[in-house]
Amino acid sequence: MTPIKNVAVFGASGNFGVPITAALQQAGFTITIITRAESTSTFPPGLRVLTVDYTSLEALTTALTGQDAVVMALSPAAAFGSTNVQNTIIDAVEAAGTVQRVIVNDFGWGPDIRSLPEFDAVRQVRKVHWDYAKMRSEGSGRFTWTGISCGNPIDWALQKFPILGFTLATSTVTIYDHGTEYFTGTTLEGIGQSVVGVLHHPDETANRFVKTLSIKTNQTELLQAFESATKTHESGQDGNRWTVEHSTVQTLLERGRLMLSKGNGQWRVNLLVAQMFEEGQARCVLAPSWEQSDSSLLGVRSEPVEEVVAKALGLQNAPLMGVI
Numbered sequence: 001m002t003p004i005k006n007v008a009v010f011g012a013s014g015n016f017g018v019p020i021t022a023a024l025q026q027a028g029f030t031i032t033i034i035t036r037a038e039s040t041s042t043f044p045p046g047l048r049v050l051t052v053d054y055t056s057l058e059a060l061t062t063a064l065t066g067q068d069a070v071v072m073a074l075s076p077a078a079a080f081g082s083t084n085v086q087n088t089i090i091d092a093v094e095a096a097g098t099v100q101r102v103i104v105n106d107f108g109w110g111p112d113i114r115s116l117p118e119f120d121a122v123r124q125v126r127k128v129h130w131d132y133a134k135m136r137s138e139g140s141g142r143f144t145w146t147g148i149s150c151g152n153p154i155d156w157a158l159q160k161f162p163i164l165g166f167t168l169a170t171s172t173v174t175i176y177d178h179g180t181e182y183f184t185g186t187t188l189e190g191i192g193q194s195v196v197g198v199l200h201h202p203d204e205t206a207n208r209f210v211k212t213l214s215i216k217t218n219q220t221e222l223l224q225a226f227e228s229a230t231k232t233h234e235s236g237q238d239g240n241r242w243t244v245e246h247s248t249v250q251t252l253l254e255r256g257r258l259m260l261s262k263g264n265g266q267w268r269v270n271l272l273v274a275q276m277f278e279e280g281q282a283r284c285v286l287a288p289s290w291e292q293s294d295s296s297l298l299g300v301r302s303e304p305v306e307e308v309v310a311k312a313l314g315l316q317n318a319p320l321m322g323v324i
């Protein structure tokens with residue numbers, strides 16, 4: 001296998017596409033961003049951008065010819081939706097003939113998560129697309145694939161989803177049950193690095209899902225770190241403790257299932273959080289420890305809880321976010 005140099009990125013403007021593209025740029029890869037005609041996204045200056053019709057195998061094949069690797073970080077609706085974008089990209093990879101490695105759309109929990117039964121249909125759809133990449137890879141022998149499972153995208157998720165318990169704007173926390181259930185997460189920095197790591201280690205990462213984590217933690221540890229960070233940041237004011245409220249995983253389960261029965265799309269986030277915090281289940285522990293994950297191989301750092309909450313609070317930017 002020749003070293004990977006030219007990398008095409010789909011979804012470069014997305015939640016994870018931005019830090020992934022920044023990490024690839026910082027690592028010195030030659031990047032081509034692939035986007036669609038309807039996109040209103042903006043991209044970092046200096047990077048090659050191709051607008052391509054995702055329904056055209058011919059156009060995609062032309063765009064991917066000369067690329068050594070393809071990274072898919074498309075929105076789930078695009079990658080796994082009815083237009084089957086991911087499968088068409090896989091067909092184009094095979095037809096182009098130069099692409100050695102495809103990183104398929106995951107950046108989630110991979111194929112092995114013991115999720116709640118309500119997620120079976122979603123998992124099945126993702127699996128069908130992953131299986132397609134595997135089947136075409138094995139059938140043609142022209143390219144290999146990797147899936148990157150990063151678990152909870154923790155610094156981003158803590159900012160974006162107060163339902164995880166932490167309302168940063170009001171320093172209020174909702175602890176579910178005892179707040180001691182562990183889960184694993186990868187920061188945006190780690191997610192970007194994981195892609196670089198796969199492309200630097202193609203042999204060790206071929207034809208499998210790699211599992212990354214920056215941290216294994218729980219709500220109690222996060223709360224302590226948030227209290228400490230906000231106290232330090234506000235010049236050591238006394239009494240800057242967070243307001244603690246309590247709820248239960250059972251409440252999340254009941255609310256999520258009721259929403260599902262009424263067609264309210266918010267069911268997903270309620271049940272996702274429920275499965276993270278359901279005590280004694282370890283459903284959202286991708287690997288028992290950093291050492292037992294693929295993080296070391298890929299160069300994904302183990303980050304202390306203080307650093308993760310500083311990133312969530314915006315006190316410390318993810319270093320790679322500043323690149324683009």
Ligand SMILES: NC(=O)c1ccc[n+]([C@@H]2O[C@H](COP(=O)([O-])OP(=O)(O)OC[C@H]3O[C@@H](n4cnc5c(N)ncnc54)[C@H](OP(=O)(O)O)[C@@H]3O)[C@@H](O)[C@H]2O)c1
Pocket residue numbers: 010011012013014015016017034035036039040041054073074075076077078079085105106107108109150151152153
């Ligand atoms: N672990 C987790 O908890 C977690 C959370 C969120 C996401 N994820 C996973 O991470 C991956 C990327 O998700 P994301 O949140 O980063 O995606 P996103 O930000 O929603 O979208 C990424 C990009 O997809 C492209 N796109 C959007 N709609 C499209 C359409 N209809 N057709 C074609 N392209 C479209 C856009 O790029 P252009 O405008 O350039 O075309 C967009 O910037 C997915 O596999 C998702 O499941 C995991």
